[in-house]
Amino acid sequence: xxxxxxxxxxxxxxxxxxxxxxxxxxxxxxxxxxxxxxxxxxxxxxxxxxxxxxxxxxxxxxxxxxxxxxxxxxxxxxxxxxxxxxxxxxxxxxxxxxxxxxxxxxxxxxxxxxxxxxxxxxxxxxxxxxxxxxxxxxxxxxxxxxxxxxxxxxxxxxxxxxxxxxxxxxxxxxxxxxxxxxxxxxxxxxxxxxxxxxxxxxxxxxxxxxxxxxxxxxxxxxxxxxxxxxxxxxxxxxxxxxxxxxxxxxxxxxxxxxxxxxxxxxxxxxxxxxxxxxxxxxxxxxxxxxxxxxxxxxxxxxxxxxxxxxx
Numbered sequence: 001x002x003x004x005x006x007x008x009x010x011x012x013x014x015x016x017x018x019x020x021x022x023x024x025x026x027x028x029x030x031x032x033x034x035x036x037x038x039x040x041x042x043x044x045x046x047x048x049x050x051x052x053x054x055x056x057x058x059x060x061x062x063x064x065x066x067x068x069x070x071x072x073x074x075x076x077x078x079x080x081x082x083x084x085x086x087x088x089x090x091x092x093x094x095x096x097x098x099x100x101x102x103x104x105x106x107x108x109x110x111x112x113x114x115x116x117x118x119x120x121x122x123x124x125x126x127x128x129x130x131x132x133x134x135x136x137x138x139x140x141x142x143x144x145x146x147x148x149x150x151x152x153x154x155x156x157x158x159x160x161x162x163x164x165x166x167x168x169x170x171x172x173x174x175x176x177x178x179x180x181x182x183x184x185x186x187x188x189x190x191x192x193x194x195x196x197x198x199x200x201x202x203x204x205x206x207x208x209x210x211x212x213x214x215x216x217x218x219x220x221x222x223x224x225x226x227x228x229x230x231x232x233x234x235x236x237x238x239x240x241x242x243x244x245x246x247x248x249x250x251x252x253x254x255x256x257x258x259x260x261x262x263x264x265x266x267x268x269x270x271x272x273x274x275x276x277x278x279x280x281x282x283x284x285x286x287x288x289x290x291x292x293x294x295x296x297x298x299x300x301x302x303x304x305x306x307x308x309x310x311x
Contacts, residue, residue, distance in 0.1 A: 002075045004176055004208030005251025005272065006262045007059050010081050013265040014061070014146075015054040017083045018128060021144055022050045023065075027125035033150065035158040035165070042159055045069065046126065055164075058171050058207025062164045072165035076154030078261040084145040124148035124157065175206040176248040182234070182241040189229040189237070196232070197225035198299035200244075208248070211301045212257055212279045217247045219278035219288075224310045225303045226296065250275065278304045 002010075023046040029039045046065075053064035061081070063071040073081065126146045148155060158165040173180045188205050199205055200214040209217070218225050221243040223236060232240070256262050256270030259280065263269055277287055282295035282304045291308030 001059075001077045001210055002079070002256070002262050003059060003210035003213050003251070004056075004174075004248055005213070005254075006256035006270065007056055007061060007075065007208075008176070008252050009256045009264050009270065010075075011054050011056040011061055014063075014081065014083070017144060017265065018051045018054060018063070018146065020050065021128040021130055023047050024127045024129045024143065027127060027145075028123070030123035030153060032153050033123060033148075033155050033157055035156045037157075037159040042157075045159060046071070051128070056174075057164070057168050058174060058203055059210070060165070060168055060171075062168075068162055070160050070164045072156075072158045072160065072168065073148065074156045076150055076152065076156065078152050079148060079150035079155030080261070080263055080267075081265055082147045082149065082263075082267060083265040084147065085142055123150055123153065123155075171203050171207040172205045173207065175208040176245050176252070178206070180206065182237050185237050185241055186234070189232060192229040194229055195225060195298050196223060196227045196229045197301075197303055199229045201299055201301065206244070209244070211303075212259070212276075213247060213251060215279040215304050216275075216277060217243050218305060219310060220247055222310055224307075225298050225305050227311070278306065280304060 026043045026046055029042055031039050034042070049065040049067060049069055051063055052066060053062075055062040055064055059074065061073040061075075063073070065071060075081065124147065128144045128146065129142070148157065160166070163169075172178070173184075189199065192199065197214050197218060200209050200217065201211070215225070217240070221236070221239040223232070223240060251257060251270075251272045254271035254275065255264060255268075257272035257276075258269035259273050278293060281293045284293050285291070286293055286306040286308060289306060289309040291306055293304050293306050295302055295304050297303065
């Protein structure tokens, strides 16, 4: 599942591609991926609205639109948000270099058309433009296509008004850039008998950390994922508070982790997987102490750590 660095990578790229553009049409909708809204609402409300900001909270993306509308997106486990550019009304579209078709040229679909290929992973296709003439199908400024593809359909799209999706209000501060510190962790960990990793995965405490980055943060902090959170000393909490933003920052710098499905908006893989010290390395030698990385289950998630140097 894409975690904070992957979602931040997509947020930055969408900001570069979509800011100031106006939704022209909704070409394809997958109803199973809508949350608390309907295809009819999406088709009626999106066209005409301009993208004012591309924001992120934890693992969620939020397109802030004109007239107090918000499109909240969650990539689920295997979702991709991909951007393609159309070289004029009715012209062929050159899709991206990776997951969007590896350089194929495809004809654009008329508004409301379904994709004919039954094996297509088109689940959402949205057209935006900087020029109002595009809505009248005249020769105009190039269109930009935003595609949300997810084979497993666990990704979610929610249109709301007045504020982003209500479930974002239940999230804790952003794990990378949020307003929290060692005292924040101390208050929330005190007396807790849950395993440390379980609390790192709790989005109501810190938003954005998932399975991969939790394993990497704990390895870097030399803390066992099995450790009861309430037993951490101030020195250990300090190490943890330092490593959380440091490892997330590294993930953002390397444009995310592409162990399985993640690609950016151009279909390109990230590079964080080349720095992994614990996640997925069970049976291999620990790069710090030389013992063997082991795998256990914590909070229902496969967890890799080194018993020789993580206490």
